[in-house]
Amino acid sequence: MTNSYGAPATPAPGWAPAPPAQWGPASTGPNERRRRIPPKLAVAVAGSAVVVVALVVVLALVWPGLLHTKVFDTAAVQQGVLSVLRDDYRLDADLVACPPDQPVTVGSRFSCSAQIAGVPTTITVTVLSTDGRFEVARPQ
Structure with a gap:
């Protein structure tokens, strides 16, 4: 068997390429779409976090024993x-x-x-x- 140039043809390999991994992303190329967090959800989560942190700070300053220790005059x-x-x-x-x-x-x-x-x-x-x-x- 020869190719169109007259050289002997190389036989095709007897194996198939490995299938893609069954875990992880299907594509890692530059055209991969990433899911975006909706802006309203991001604002809601950030706002809730700010409220919780502010509440902890206020309680720590006011509640005796946290950051404020009650002392005698x-x-x-x-x-x-x-x-x-x-x-x-x-x-x-x-x-x-x-x-x-x-x-x-x-x-x-x-x-x-x-x-x-x-x-x-x-x-x-x-x-x-x-x-x-x-x-x-x-x-x-």
């Missing part, structure tokens, strides 16, 4: 401790000093210092409720 605590020492325990107390920014966490404790009859003394304060009630221990 130092001057009010000092006045309250002094009042308990004088009125309830009938002690000659003055110059109460408590640490600033104590968190209002039920069960937490902190110490204040006071002068009782001219002697420096440490007083333990225990937080009783989230509304700011506290207990003043009798000085030792």
